[in-house]
Structures are given as structure tokens and as C-alpha cells.
Amino acid sequence: MADHATIFRDYLAKKGLKLTSPRKKILEAVFAIHEHFNAEELYGRIKSHSQGISLATVYRTLPLLLEAGLVQHALRSAGRERYEHIYGHPKHIHWLCRSCGSLVETDLQSVDPLIAELAKSLNFKEEDIELSIRGLCWKCASTENENQTDER
Amino acid sequence: MADHATIFRDYLAKKGLKLTSPRKKILEAVFAIHEHFNAEELYGRIKSHSQGISLATVYRTLPLLLEAGLVQHALRSAGRERYEHIYGHPKHIHWLCRSCGSLVETDLQSVDPLIAELAKSLNFKEEDIELSIRGLCWKCASTENENQTDER
DNA sequence: GATTTATTTGCAACTGATTCTCAGTAATAA
DNA sequence: TTATTACTGAGAATCAGTTGCAAATAAATC
Structure with a gap:
């Protein structure tokens, strides 16, 4: 190594x-x-x-x-x-909470081979993978349920 | 709405x-x-x-x-x-060529279930998945190979 | 270790994207 | 309609990133 x-x-x-x-x-x-x-x-x-x-x-x-x-x-x-x-720092997935802004990173291993396969079929030489998921972390998801109506 | x-x-x-x-x-x-x-x-x-x-x-x-x-x-x-x-916009994968700037979109179906599963285990309520891959499209990859030696 | 050759470097000039300035124009409120 | 304030187009200014060039340096060869 x-x-x-x-x-x-x-x-x-x-x-x-x-x-x-x-x-x-x-x-x-x-x-x-x-x-x-x-x-x-x-x-x-x-x-x-x-x-x-x-x-x-x-x-x-x-x-x-x-x-x-x-x-x-x-x-x-x-x-x-x-x-x-x-x-x-292996490539990672970013989980970004749209409410509190918290960012969690997890690794990309499980998704990587799938992407490699797709890339091959598209004849695309991938260099950089960015997978970000926006949504609500568990904390914000539970508070948001309380005040259903408050718009952004 | x-x-x-x-x-x-x-x-x-x-x-x-x-x-x-x-x-x-x-x-x-x-x-x-x-x-x-x-x-x-x-x-x-x-x-x-x-x-x-x-x-x-x-x-x-x-x-x-x-x-x-x-x-x-x-x-x-x-x-x-x-x-x-x-x-x-339905979710898609973005394949962006760093050389010519071309962008291809493919759908996210194959990756989606994997992410859903991960989200579940993280207790994260996903709303928006963005998967972008930067690299070289086949055209640019082949031209880049031709001038192997003329590095910049 | 000296010589040769090709690659690198720093510098300054350059390019192309984005922002700013300013004088005139247009939307809104009274 | 008038007054007030924000908005616009045009071009100048700025800013990030790139490039050309002559001098410097790494690696290969003697």
C-alpha cells in the first residue's frame, strides 16, 4: 500500500x-x-x-x-x-439535511460497482463520483411532523 | 400548489x-x-x-x-x-464530461433501491438524490489517448 | 560528475466569466 | 400624476484560471 x-x-x-x-x-x-x-x-x-x-x-x-x-x-x-x-478518504455519500443543515458521510462501496457497470455500458470513463442525498435527518423529520403546516 | x-x-x-x-x-x-x-x-x-x-x-x-x-x-x-x-424532474444520473462539457442523463432506477435501503438504516428521509459523475465521454477519452505523450 | 535533453518554473500578459458602475428607465405607492 | 426606489443596459472593472516565454532543473546518458 x-x-x-x-x-x-x-x-x-x-x-x-x-x-x-x-x-x-x-x-x-x-x-x-x-x-x-x-x-x-x-x-x-x-x-x-x-x-x-x-x-x-x-x-x-x-x-x-x-x-x-x-x-x-x-x-x-x-x-x-x-x-x-x-x-x-474513500469516496463517500453525503447525506445533507435540508432543515438543520447537518451533513453525514457514509461510504460509497455498495454503490460503486453499480456505477462502474453503468459507466462501462455508456463508454464513459468516470473519474469522480458525487452522490448527495438531500432530505431530513431523523431529528428534523420528527419535529417536522409536529408542525405540519409551516411553509418554507 | x-x-x-x-x-x-x-x-x-x-x-x-x-x-x-x-x-x-x-x-x-x-x-x-x-x-x-x-x-x-x-x-x-x-x-x-x-x-x-x-x-x-x-x-x-x-x-x-x-x-x-x-x-x-x-x-x-x-x-x-x-x-x-x-x-x-425525475431523478437521474448526470454524466458530465470534463473535457467537452457534454452532459448525458440516465435514470437512477438501478441505484435507487440501494439508496433507499441505506437511507432506512440511517433513519434518513431522503427527498432528493443527486448522483453526478464527472469524467470523460468516449469521444474525449479517445482523443486524449491519441496524444498520450503531449502532456500538459 | 559533466553533458544533454526535455520538462518545469516564475513571471507577466492574457482570457473568459462574472460583477460592478452609472446614467437613464420603469414599477409601485401615495 | 408624482415621488420614491428599484431596475436596466452597456461597457468597464475584477477575478479566477491559463498561457507564452526565457531561464532553471530533473533525469538520462556519457
Whole structure:
């Protein structure tokens, strides 16, 4: 089981690309953030640590990490592209309560093979799966029953 | 059960905003499109019908529709905000090509029971399932393979 | 370790999407 | 009708993200 540095190295090697010091630093920074981030934020973190990595390089590296499977687009990003690292974070289902806003994540395992099969039949090369379910968590579902009539 | 024009009127009234003719036209156009769209595309449709609505107004109206609950964000593609109206849309899977931006929808039947089961075990009352898959359509996947070496 | 070659980098200029400014227009209330 | 306030179109401004280029650097080869 390779760690993320190894995965990245291998990915680059396979593509005939080089493992450079900016790329290493960016990778490190990505895995030091445990929330969603965008290019600018990532750049900010790196700058405060080490010097001399340009924003353009961050923008150039992110797609590589994406393709290497180390990073994925974050959920429903509005306005800016957002990312999250996925090493050790298997793809998940988001259960979002429309009433209290709570978010629960569960894993995608059971659904994954089904999707892979569909993708195959459509000739679609899937890279990123986002499954979000909106509704009511059990708490809100029970309170909502009490005040049936209150409209949104 | 109010129709979308009424919902919009009420929303505007509540906010002290005005129901103007450009806004009416935009609303109409939104509900005449049964796919995802972005501001530019919506603008194109409106322009071909009636005259004299500016792109800026389209951009200004979309957030209102969003807040009124008539429209929701769809998956971003190629750096652009995308929208879809919310109105009796049967659940579907979105297959979005990250290269050419094409969108295919397929139905959710095969996945649905699985999700229902999961929801039950989580005690979550699901209302809206959104399954979006980003990747490469077969066309783009094949062109991408041709220039294997010309990486960017 | 020096040389060679192709890839990378930082920088600045650029692009394309979205937002803003402003002067004129239109909806609503009185 | 008038007064008030929000709205509009047009174009300028902004902002995220991309690109061209000359210098720098990793990896391959000697």
C-alpha cells in the first residue's frame, strides 16, 4: 500500500513527468489540509511555510494530483473550483439535511460497482463520483411532523 | 400548489423587489429549458426569442431564482456555474464530461433501491438524490489517448 | 560528475466569466 | 400624476484560471 508521495512519483514516472521540488511541496501541503480548499488557499499555506512557489504552479499541479487520484473535486463547489485530498478518504455519500443543515458521510462501496457497470455500458470513463442525498435527518423529520403546516 | 411564476412573484414581494418584464422573460426561459444551462446559454435562448435583455440582467436574476428555490446549482463544468430548474424532474444520473462539457442523463432506477435501503438504516428521509459523475465521454477519452505523450 | 535533453518554473500578459458602475428607465405607492 | 426606489443596459472593472516565454532543473546518458 503506497503512500501518497509514492503514488505521485509513480504517476509522474508513468507519464514521463518529473518530480520536482515545487511539486513535492504542493503535495505535502495538500495532505496537510484536512478540509476542502481551493488553489488560492493552498498557495497561501505553502507561501507561509516555504518560499518561492508561484500560484501558476499550484494551478498546474492540481490537475496532476487529480489525475493521479490523490485529490478530487469537492462537493458542489460554487464560484471556485474546490478540492479535497482523498488518500485514505474513500469516496463517500453525503447525506445533507435540508432543515438543520447537518451533513453525514457514509461510504460509497455498495454503490460503486453499480456505477462502474453503468459507466462501462455508456463508454464513459468516470473519474469522480458525487452522490448527495438531500432530505431530513431523523431529528428534523420528527419535529417536522409536529408542525405540519409551516411553509418554507 | 403555486406555479413557478407565483412563487417568484411572492418571493420578490416579500423582499420588496419588483417583478419586471426582463425578470418574467428570464423565468420563462429557465422553465423552457429542460437541461442544465449556464448564464450564457440562457441568455442566448432569450435573445433569439425576444429582444433587449442584457447578459448582466441574466447574471443578476439567477441568484434571485436560486434564493426563491426555483433553480439550483448543477455541477460546475469547465469553470462555469451551471443551473437547472427544480420542478417535477425525475431523478437521474448526470454524466458530465470534463473535457467537452457534454452532459448525458440516465435514470437512477438501478441505484435507487440501494439508496433507499441505506437511507432506512440511517433513519434518513431522503427527498432528493443527486448522483453526478464527472469524467470523460468516449469521444474525449479517445482523443486524449491519441496524444498520450503531449502532456500538459 | 559533466553533458544533454526535455520538462518545469516564475513571471507577466492574457482570457473568459462574472460583477460592478452609472446614467437613464420603469414599477409601485401615495 | 408624482415621488420614491428599484431596475436596466452597456461597457468597464475584477477575478479566477491559463498561457507564452526565457531561464532553471530533473533525469538520462556519457
